Amino acid sequence: MAVNTQTWWQQGRVAECDDLADGVRRIVLTPDRPVHAAPGTHIDLRLDLDGHRRKRSYSVVRSEDGGRRLTLGVQLAPSSRGGSRHMHGLQAGDVVEMTGPVQSFPLGVGADRYVLVAGGIGITALVAMADTLRRRGADYTLVLAGRSRRVMAYLDHLVETHGDRVRVFVDDEDVRLDVASLVGEIADSAAAARTEMYMCGPIRLMDAIRRAWATHELPGPNLRFETFGSSGAWAAEDFVVHLPQLDRSVRVGKDSSMLDALEDAGVDVMWDCRKGECGICQVKVLDVDGRIDHRDVFLSQPQKETYASLCLCVARAARGGSGSGSADPAAVTLHLP
Amino acid sequence: MTVLDSPPTTAAAKIFNFPRNAWYVAAWDHEVTAKQPLARTVAGVPLALWRNSDGRAVALADACWHRLAPLSKGKLLGDEIQCPYHGLRYNSAGRCTSMPAQETINPSAVVPSYPVVERYRYVWVWVGDPDLADPDTVPDMHQMDSPDWAGDGETIYAPCNYQLILDNLMDLTHEEFVHSSSIGQDELSEAEFDVSHTDRGVTVTRWMRDIDAPPFWLKNMRDKFPGFTGKVDRWQIIHFEAPSTIRIDVGVAKAGTGAPEGDRSQGVNGFVMNTITPETARTSHYFWAFMRNYRLDSQTITTQLRQGVHGVFGEDEEMLAAQQQAIDANPDHEFYSLNIDAGGMWVRRILDRMLQAEGLPAAAAAAAK
Numbered sequence: 001m002a003v004n005t006q007t008w009w010q011q012g013r014v015a016e017c018d019d020l021a022d023g024v025r026r027i028v029l030t031p032d033r034p035v036h037a038a039p040g041t042h043i044d045l046r047l048d049l050d051g052h053r054r055k056r057s058y059s060v061v062r063s064e065d066g067g068r069r070l071t072l073g074v075q076l077a078p079s080s081r082g083g084s085r086h087m088h089g090l091q092a093g094d095v096v097e098m099t100g101p102v103q104s105f106p107l108g109v110g111a112d113r114y115v116l117v118a119g120g121i122g123i124t125a126l127v128a129m130a131d132t133l134r135r136r137g138a139d140y141t142l143v144l145a146g147r148s149r150r151v152m153a154y155l156d157h158l159v160e161t162h163g164d165r166v167r168v169f170v171d172d173e174d175v176r177l178d179v180a181s182l183v184g185e186i187a188d189s190a191a192a193a194r195t196e197m198y199m200c201g202p203i204r205l206m207d208a209i210r211r212a213w214a215t216h217e218l219p220g221p222n223l224r225f226e227t228f229g230s231s232g233a234w235a236a237e238d239f240v241v242h243l244p245q246l247d248r249s250v251r252v253g254k255d256s257s258m259l260d261a262l263e264d265a266g267v268d269v270m271w272d273c274r275k276g277e278c279g280i281c282q283v284k285v286l287d288v289d290g291r292i293d294h295r296d297v298f299l300s301q302p303q304k305e306t307y308a309s310l311c312l313c314v315a316r317a318a319r320g321g322s323g324s325g326s327a328d329p330a331a332v333t334l335h336l337p
Numbered sequence: 338m339t340v341l342d343s344p345p346t347t348a349a350a351k352i353f354n355f356p357r358n359a360w361y362v363a364a365w366d367h368e369v370t371a372k373q374p375l376a377r378t379v380a381g382v383p384l385a386l387w388r389n390s391d392g393r394a395v396a397l398a399d400a401c402w403h404r405l406a407p408l409s410k411g412k413l414l415g416d417e418i419q420c421p422y423h424g425l426r427y428n429s430a431g432r433c434t435s436m437p438a439q440e441t442i443n444p445s446a447v448v449p450s451y452p453v454v455e456r457y458r459y460v461w462v463w464v465g466d467p468d469l470a471d472p473d474t475v476p477d478m479h480q481m482d483s484p485d486w487a488g489d490g491e492t493i494y495a496p497c498n499y500q501l502i503l504d505n506l507m508d509l510t511h512e513e514f515v516h517s518s519s520i521g522q523d524e525l526s527e528a529e530f531d532v533s534h535t536d537r538g539v540t541v542t543r544w545m546r547d548i549d550a551p552p553f554w555l556k557n558m559r560d561k562f563p564g565f566t567g568k569v570d571r572w573q574i575i576h577f578e579a580p581s582t583i584r585i586d587v588g589v590a591k592a593g594t595g596a597p598e599g600d601r602s603q604g605v606n607g608f609v610m611n612t613i614t615p616e617t618a619r620t621s622h623y624f625w626a627f628m629r630n631y632r633l634d635s636q637t638i639t640t641q642l643r644q645g646v647h648g649v650f651g652e653d654e655e656m657l658a659a660q661q662q663a664i665d666a667n668p669d670h671e672f673y674s675l676n677i678d679a680g681g682m683w684v685r686r687i688l689d690r691m692l693q694a695e696g697l698p699a700a701a702a703a704a705a706k
């Protein structure tokens with residue numbers, strides 16, 4: 001389980017692409033400097049979006065021939081800033097700027113039981129893990145949840161490969177994933193303390209699992225997750241950031257992050273992971289008009305509820321369901337370090 | 338005999354690379370404790386080793402996720418290790434379990450944890466692809482903890498490439514020159530030897546009949562047969578098992594009593610157990626022991642044999658260090674082979690194939706890494 005967190009850039013060529021499911025493209029890349037991508041790794045791509053070089057991450061679904069062929073599965077995001085739209089426009093033969101495999105979601109060895117939980121496109125981070133666990137002869141279960149079969153990538157393939165080990169939940173068939181019973185079942189099993197869960201999916205699903213995991217007092221480190229860093233409690237809206245120290249206000253469009261908008265406005269802010277994990281971009285909140293959609297995994301639930309601080313890279317202000325009739329955009333007033 | 342897909346290379350690299358997909362001994366069992374972590378580098382990978390409260394040995398990468406401080410300098414707190422620098426804690430799977438100054442744990446905070454097997458008084462680790470780590474492929478060293486054998490050994494920290502040690506053990510004619518005062522004798526370089534091999538093993542067999550026992554063996558004979566005098570038949574059967582374990586079945590028996598034909602009852606038999614763990618391209622941990630199958634209850638003999646072999650191996654260590662220095666001082670000179678190198682060359686061929694399977698070159702990178 002080499003943890004490769006170092007990023008280096010190279011060129012890759014698109015070898016193949018086709019549709020995996022509604023709104024999901026399969027893209028096979030052949031990198032210049034092939035390195036095997038272990039289960040859980042992703043690659044970063046540098047994309048030209050409206051004149052800005054932006055980084056977008058995609059999990060490696062499959063690494064073949066020592067990393068000479070890397071398969072990605074990319075979902076077209078509903079109100080995309082361009083990343084996934086750009087990816088969907090790629091054709092065989094196109095050249096992309098990409099990193100080698102980056103590992104921030106490594107699969108462990110030696111657990112008695114593994115439970116993999118994929119919500120929607122989150123499955124891309126778990127396909128290779130499931131294959132590896134099957135090859136190891138490990139005890140594992142793969143839980144797939146999605147809105148409808150049409151949009152669930154790899155569904156048939158996974159059911160065929162993993163048979164009884166797969167459990168499928170589909171919203172529009174009214175077979176919904178019941179988080180409480182899934183986690184309760186783990187807690188009641190003999191292997192409870194030696195069961196590892198790997199999850200990747202919408203933040204609300206992951207929050208619910210995290211809460212259930214804590215309620216049952218299962219060991220925190222056994223719950224592993226990858227955040228795709230873009231889903232929140234409410235749909236993205238335009239909002240305003242007030243910066244009294246600079247005597248400025250910056251408008252954040254619904255297709256931009258607060259961090260991007262501040263940087264574009266020339267504000268010097270500190271960051272590292274840009275996906276709501278490290279807390280380096282945390283700033284103090286002085287005032288909120290509306291609600292904060294935190295979207296990070298750095299602050300604890302109680303900390304989030306106090307509205308005392310937020311992570312610039314992922315958090316948004318929103319009217320949310322309640323004040324959506326109001327004409328004024330939501331606003332936050334921040335104290336920068 | 339193997340049928341070849343492609344012609345083999347000569348594999349005459351002087352600084353030999355090491356396979357990663359293999360079990361290597363990281364430490365003697367007693368070196369790994371629940372009291373404090375042990376730092377040891379195996380096949381280029383720095384490890385922190387310790388034991389959980391249930392006795393299970395653990396090997397984590399010896400670099401904290403945060404700023405890479407060595408975990409081996411940290412503290413053991415129950416079944417967790419605490420980084421000595423900013424206090425991050427990890428469990429035996431390498432998962433961070435606590436981060437100071439924040440209420441959550443960064444989901445990517447993990448250090449690699451390596452498969453470990455404890456067997457034959459050693460802690461073995463696998464630093465390659467964990468999905469290939471099959472405990473059934475731990476090299477056979479069963480004499481180490483069998484009730485039919487007794488003995489003990491030590492570790493040599495050898496300032497040389499591991500392959501030089503394998504070469505040394507695969508050809509024992511050097512005993513005549515390096516170990517003349519203990520086990521060396523003229524007949525060594527005169528006796529014929531046989532070499533055979535499989536996919537993962539090489540065996541070199543040498544018998545010397547009707548000779549005088551050298552001092553080391555005369556003492557052993559007298560331990561079993563008090564007052565023994567006379568000629569002996571002497572054997573050395575070298576068993577290599579990939580990647581770096583060599584057991585040498587050695588002994589002498591009263592001449593003409595049928596030892597070459599299989600009756601060793603009139604002799605003394607030992608197994609020189611060697612397993613070599615590359616640390617860097619130019620340094621190795623060389624674990625050895627001398628096991629015997631007679632007078633099992635005598636701690637005196639165990640101690641005397643360990644001290645005796647310690648002296649013999651000290652002579653090898655000096656030679657190996659000098660050889661490595663000469664290799665490094667003469668970078669444009671090649672290795673040439675003699676007929677006596679046949680066993681060692683088969684070892685190189687097997688290692689070369691393992692390296693090829695991992696996509697690695699036979700020659701280690703030039704830097705002392």
Ligand SMILES: Cc1cc2nc3c(=O)[nH]c(=O)nc-3n(C[C@H](O)[C@H](O)[C@H](O)COP(=O)(O)OP(=O)(O)OC[C@H]3O[C@@H](n4cnc5c(N)ncnc54)[C@H](O)[C@@H]3O)c2cc1C
Pocket residue numbers: 042056057058059060073074075076077078079080081082083084085121124125226227228229230231232235236254255256257258275295313314315316
């Ligand atoms: C480690 C990792 C692995 C990933 N793997 C995959 C993968 O395998 N497949 C895949 O399809 N995607 C994956 N992603 C997500 C991917 O990187 C992109 O975020 C995704 O493609 C959307 O990018 P975009 O530019 O099209 O859309 P974005 O503009 O980023 O918008 C996506 C969605 O988020 C909302 N949004 C817009 N701005 C923000 C903001 N600042 N903060 C929060 N939400 C916002 C939008 O309304 C929209 O619904 C991964 C992300 C990470 C970090």
Ligand code: FES
Pocket residue numbers: 270271272273274275276277278279280281282296298311312313314
């Ligand atoms: S930059 Fe890491 S949480 Fe925002």
Ligand code: FES
Pocket residue numbers: 401402403404405406420421422423424425
């Ligand atoms: S380096 Fe280990 S906690 Fe900082």
Ligand SMILES: [Fe+2]
Pocket residue numbers: 505511512515516649650653
């Ligand atoms: Fe020797």
